[in-house]
Amino acid sequence: MGAMRVLLLAAALLALACSHGATASDPSLLQDFCVADKMSQVRVNGLPCKDPKEVVVEDFFFSGLHVAGNTTNKQGGVVTPVNVAQIGGLNTLGISLVRIDYAPSGLNPPHTHPRSTEILTVIEGCLEVGFVTSNPENKLFTKVLNKGDVFVFPKGLVHYQFNKGAANAVAIAALSSQNPGVITVANAVFGAEPSISGDIIAKAFQVEKNTVESIQAQF
Structure with a gap:
């Protein structure tokens, strides 16, 4: 009977450890915010917090996504990011944003975000988008999107967008990391x-x- 109790206790502890391990990678916030202190020399997985007494409203603000990006490059596409580098208040919040501009036949070339899933909305134009699954299948999921359409690119998978239209195209994408990479x-x-x-x-x-x-x- 004693051995059985020890076995049951060990099983319960293992289940508890597994349960905590499943959530330990993305803990809940322990304060209202943690505005990035970009002047700090402390190195952490993320950015250290600014003293809350020094936080101002501008730490949560960015202006400029109404401005079209310059697409005069080889790819004919440009990304305007709004992540923790632009808004210190995004630190620890696990989210960021980009505007993507595409010239006619412009391309956001095949790439990955190692730390983020992406959800993209077409604001203007017509885009062909796609992503490729991992080995060994390497299956391509692709679709043509028009204004107002939304598409999801799973975390870490290679994906792209291509402007199929004769006019400029614009998309806004949200990413599930303050610094998706x-x-x-x-x-x-x-x-x-x-x-x-x-x-x-x-x-x-x-x-x-x-x-x-x-x-x-x-x-």
Whole structure:
């Protein structure tokens, strides 16, 4: 009987530990806000809090998303972010925003957000959007969106948007992180500093090394 009680107690403790572990990665706030102190030299997973007595209303404010971004670049697309770097009051709140502008045939190239799911709304124009699932399926989910349409890109998956229309397009996207991060696939592979060996990339993409070197030269 004693051994059975010990076994039941161990099982209960394990269940309790698992339950706490499931929620430990995203704890509830312990205060009303934690405005980022960008002058602090303290290094934490995020940003340290400013003294609440020094917090002002501007710590929760950003102006400028009504202004179109400059799309005169090779991709014909530009992202205007509103994350913790722009609004210190976003610190610890787990959310951010971007405006994306696309010239005709403009592209927000294949990329991932390592720390965030994204939900995108088309404000103007017509976009082809898509994301690719992980190995080994690598299945593409793609759809054409018009004004007012909404699409979700799951956390960490490679995704893109392409302006299929003859006019400029605009989208607003919300992300589930104060600092979602961006890894643009082409930049990471072909624009790494120092460069990834051409032999390695050529083997990975099953192309000639001179093709790789030609692409690397564009970055």
